[in-house]
Amino acid sequence: MRKILQSKFISEYGTLLVLLVLFAYYTVATWGVIHPVSAGAAGEVAENILKQNPNAKVMIVVDKGAESQAFAKVVKAELEQGKATVVKTVSGAPSDASDALRKLGEADERIDFVAATHASAENGVLRPKPGKEGDHSLPGLSKQHPSLAKAKVIVPDSYEWSNFLTRTNVLKIANHISYTAIIAIGMTMVIITTGIDLSVGSLIALSGVIVACSARELGINPDSGLLILLGCVLLGIVGCGLLGTFSGLMVTAFGIHPFIVTLSIMSIARGLSFIIADGPSDVVIETESYRFLGAGRSLMGIPNSVILMMLLYVLAHLLMTRTVLGRHIYAVGGNREAAHLSGVPVKRVLIVVYTICGALAGLGGVVNSSLHGAGSAKSGLGYELQIIAAVVVGGTSLAGGSGNIMGTLVGALILGVIANGMNLTGVTTYPQMVVFGLLILVAVLIDQLKNRKAGAASS
DSSP states (O other), X not given: OHHHHTSHHHHHHHHHHHHHHHHHHHHHHTEEEEOOOSHHHHHHHHHHHHHHOTTOEEEEEEOSSHHHHHHHHHHHHHHHHTTOEEEEEEESOHHHHHHHHHHHHHTTOOOOEEEEOXXXXXXXXXXXXXXXXXXXXXXXXXXXXXXXTTOEEEOOOOEEEESSSSHHHHHHHHHHHHHHHHHHHHHHHHHHTTOOOTTXXXXXXXXHHHHHHHHHHTTOOTTXXXXXXXXXXXXXXXXXXXXXXXXXXXHHHSOOOHHHHHHHHHHHHHHHHHHHHTSSSOEEOOOGGGGGTTSSOEEXXXXXHHHHHHHHHHHHHHHHHHSHHHHHHHHHHHXXXXXXXXXXXXXXXXXXXXXXXXXHHHHHHHHHHHHHTEEOTTTTTTHHHHHHHHHHHTTOOTTSSOOOHHHHHXXXXXXXXXXXXXXXXXXXHHHHHHHHXXXXXXXXXXXXXXXXXXHHHHO
């Protein structure tokens, strides 16, 4: 078993292999009927209606989800371009659709088609279950109101595929892990130097609160310029970076263990977050442009937060493999005394590493607050454990001196895939906690086995 774990192939590609196995497992485990709500599915519905009646009068029924809202917009645009008339768009509960149909019937407004997502079409109003056609269902209302008698319900065609392996779900996983994966870059550097940073979860909250409160104090609104908003963002990142610098100084100048220093900073940053925000309530950022990073905005269909994450990982990989600083980070983690004797500025390297980790935690907080459009002192609770887990699962040794940035990205993806897959397969929160705990334990156990064998070989 040890020989397998210490083989070159497992050492270099083991985490990637685990990720591929997880993808394969959840692809099979979530195989079933897909009811699409994409732009393509919306276009298909509109095309179907226009083929049957180019001058049709159409009612659109969807729920309040973001995907369904986008579906409704595409259907409406396509129908109006084809000269059909969209009489009404209903977004909400089944009762809302029922009320809207009844009012249209009472007004003697003709409806030829009802365009709907599959979920809305199966809500008991448009397609009631056999034997349950009540007065508020479309069949029942059609009997009362002749203008609804010929209405047909049109939904996108369903097909068999994996609920996990859809483009929407894969991008959802990447977007969900983006800000924790960004922070994990800094955590990887810290752990390679044999350190730890427990403050990153609190720094997520502090950064978001700093941005939100500074934006509020400056009176930022939808008409404000981007430069002022960018200044608020930089203030949050720099503030967290300075706390990271402080941690590095405490570790290097006074020899305090990183665990104690960053535990203290974790409490300080969380307290400052509540003080600045004046309590636990969210501080809303009154401008839609701030949601550019985290709220699903995209470039060529890829969320901006995912693009930012990938760019930072490429830069971090180059820093760790192609620069003097990267070599010094590994040297400090491998043998601090030997690195010092070799001329490596150990203290300076440690300060830089903790500063980078703090600044990236601040950036992660910006992405997180951008996702919600608000800063919250309660954000990031427990996230430091997720971030450390991503680094450890990605193959970075807690003993220091080894690990790689791209491995951390794979580790973050593994955690994201497991969480998403368990949600899709109906696993509840508490068993998920057990699984994640066991995963971290197994990753550390494998690391220990590798280190023992390496130590035995060197002796």
